[in-house]
Amino acid sequence: MAARLATFVHVHDEDGVTHILGPDDTVPAELAKLITNPDAWADPPDPEPAQQVPESEPSESWTVPQLRDYAADKKIDLGDATKKADVLAVIAAAAENSNTGADGNPAV
Structure with a gap:
């Protein structure tokens, strides 16, 4: 199952670039690692x-x-x-x- 957000989140990558992601977005694995609030996920990503x-x-x-x-x-x-x-x-x-x-x- 693909990871799916429950709400909108703002994530800053390692270069300081801000990414705004929402429930309909595909979340890249490198950004998914940076989303640490479990309540942000409707369907959390698979553990590494x-x-x-x-x-x-x-x-x-x-x-x-x-x-x-x-x-x-x-x-x-x-x-x-x-x-x-x-x-x-x-x-x-x-x-x-x-x-x-x-x-x-x-x-x-």
Whole structure:
């Protein structure tokens, strides 16, 4: 079923452009993500499928949601890291710490 709005909404995209959408409009997926009030929807959009975490080691090619899922799976606390570079740095530091024993020498 296609997502359908119950009322008119104003949405600002990532470029700051305002979009006015109503019940008869087709709502693009990228704008539907920005409509957070559940009461705005007569028929809400389908939820996004869960992110697939790649089999490789985390890298710049991964998305931030993939990195967050990886960190959660490995029980890595990301703290205030929200940007990709910061999240990657926290994950790398956690990997380095897990490869080092309590005395600072490589774990065996």
